[in-house]
Amino acid sequence: MNNISLQQIMSARFRTSTHADNLTKMLMEVLGLSTKAAVARLAIGRSLSLGALADEQVDAKGLEIPASSLFTQDDVAIWVGLILTHARTFGIAATEGMDTFRSQLRQHWHRGAGLLYEDWKSSNEDFDNFVGTLVKRRADLPDRSGYPQEVTRERSEEASPTDQSSQLTRALSEIGINAEVKGVIHGPRLSRYRVALRDVNQIDKLRRGLEPLALAMSLQQHMPTLSAGDEARIVVIDVPRPRSTWKNAGKRELLDALRAIPVNGDDLIVCPGVDVVGKPLQFDLRTSPHLLVGGATGQGKSVCVHALLISLIAKHSPASLRLALLDPKQVEFGVYANSRFLWQDKIAIGGGACRTMVEDLVTEMDDRYRRLSELGVNNIAEAARKGMHVPYIVACIDELADLVIQDRDLEQKIVRLAQLARAAGIHLILATQRPDAKTFSGLLRSNVPARIALTVQKSTESQIILDEPGAEDLLGAGDMIVKLSGTETLRAHGYFLSLADVESVMRK
Numbered sequence: 001m002n003n004i005s006l007q008q009i010m011s012a013r014f015r016t017s018t019h020a021d022n023l024t025k026m027l028m029e030v031l032g033l034s035t036k037a038a039v040a041r042l043a044i045g046r047s048l049s050l051g052a053l054a055d056e057q058v059d060a061k062g063l064e065i066p067a068s069s070l071f072t073q074d075d076v077a078i079w080v081g082l083i084l085t086h087a088r089t090f091g092i093a094a095t096e097g098m099d100t101f102r103s104q105l106r107q108h109w110h111r112g113a114g115l116l117y118e119d120w121k122s123s124n125e126d127f128d129n130f131v132g133t134l135v136k137r138r139a140d141l142p143d144r145s146g147y148p149q150e151v152t153r154e155r156s157e158e159a160s161p162t163d164q165s166s167q168l169t170r171a172l173s174e175i176g177i178n179a180e181v182k183g184v185i186h187g188p189r190l191s192r193y194r195v196a197l198r199d200v201n202q203i204d205k206l207r208r209g210l211e212p213l214a215l216a217m218s219l220q221q222h223m224p225t226l227s228a229g230d231e232a233r234i235v236v237i238d239v240p241r242p243r244s245t246w247k248n249a250g251k252r253e254l255l256d257a258l259r260a261i262p263v264n265g266d267d268l269i270v271c272p273g274v275d276v277v278g279k280p281l282q283f284d285l286r287t288s289p290h291l292l293v294g295g296a297t298g299q300g301k302s303v304c305v306h307a308l309l310i311s312l313i314a315k316h317s318p319a320s321l322r323l324a325l326l327d328p329k330q331v332e333f334g335v336y337a338n339s340r341f342l343w344q345d346k347i348a349i350g351g352g353a354c355r356t357m358v359e360d361l362v363t364e365m366d367d368r369y370r371r372l373s374e375l376g377v378n379n380i381a382e383a384a385r386k387g388m389h390v391p392y393i394v395a396c397i398d399e400l401a402d403l404v405i406q407d408r409d410l411e412q413k414i415v416r417l418a419q420l421a422r423a424a425g426i427h428l429i430l431a432t433q434r435p436d437a438k439t440f441s442g443l444l445r446s447n448v449p450a451r452i453a454l455t456v457q458k459s460t461e462s463q464i465i466l467d468e469p470g471a472e473d474l475l476g477a478g479d480m481i482v483k484l485s486g487t488e489t490l491r492a493h494g495y496f497l498s499l500a501d502v503e504s505v506m507r508k
């Protein structure tokens, strides 16, 4: 910081935009905070933990606030350091002057207030839910390299899973079921018990008794799951373990899983995570042509989307794959800003740019269809054999709700892509933290066959994403249920990737 001193900063005054000012006042009221500065600090922290700021004009018409309210002598250096580091990380050249600092602070406050408002809404305007969301995000602890502290904490506290066979047998007998545990496999987060029932007719009783079983095993609010075993009397019970025993799969495991898949520019294999016993899960977007990723805020949707995109990037070159990234909320895709894989060489940020990109995708699809029909073929794989080479386009919309709720016409265009784009080599990944019927309406649902549900708050939300309940009982932190067309649902745990991990794979 050559041109400004901390003293200068402490004697300056700062403003945010009119919009953020209004949101700040509203948040003060609903959260019971007595100063604007308290909201501003939360908002700035919330924004600092994310990628590049949007390239947009943010007015400076909010009411002025003195730096001495915003910072204290003890923490001003930290805040200034964080804001400048964020700016440098995301390529703001002139970070040294007071004007740049003011502008960065204003934009973080503006972006963060919008996100806090979203958090408030998606927490059903419930204070405890909202605080829970903030804690999960560690909103006031900026995280440049993408969650290293959390990983360290989880690793250092990691305990070995213990065999709970005898507790399980006892709990089963408490609910009136005679059974014997025949074996156990400790997966990354759940232990899988192979259980022989004395009487095959007890399966229904067990199915109805899962809640009391959870209580008898002191699993708190987490539920065991039941599935059929390899013989008539055998059932499989997956029992969630304490977090301290989890073994999260991360970048190394994802890259190992990808290495095991032969390179083939013809498929679109994505690897969201590992299954209950730790086996890599993968599927091909060509056969599950469009995917919805839904879950409550802070449950791992962004990390999951990164794993999907990284799977694709790792197995392709820009000649065989392009990513159309649409980010109405202006927060998620900054890390891909310089990627050679970007369709149209840019990320669509904000509502207007996203609308234009969806329209461009429809035009591209129509154009590809025209060329396919000239060649007398039905899809791009056949077209390639006749010399027409076009890359797959995987279009990823970060917050579907933000695009479709205000613009039903745009929704129609997305539906059209979902109905037709597959043959033209265009596939959709739609992400939402608001899984409701308005966001994921009937026509879209029937044309988006692949679904990944992260933890949701209510079973009705699980129903929207998966057409069945279950995601409300997931364990958070990237725990997921995957449903592909024509297959049974699968429980999985997402690969845990930091932004630094994503960056390192992209440098390949």
Ligand SMILES: Nc1ncnc2c1ncn2[C@@H]1O[C@H](COP(=O)(O)OP(=O)(O)OP(=O)(O)O)[C@@H](O)[C@H]1O
Residues within 6 Å of the ligand: 136, 137, 147, 150, 248, 295, 296, 297, 298, 299, 300, 301, 302, 303, 304, 433, 477, 478, 479, 493, 494, 495, 496, 497
């Ligand atoms: N696969 C995972 N393994 C372990 N922890 C995870 C995993 N995925 C996410 N988390 C934890 O959950 C936090 C939130 O993840 P993420 O940012 O992906 O949530 P989100 O659902 O995208 O939130 P939002 O919708 O508000 O953007 C991460 O910071 C991390 O601590």
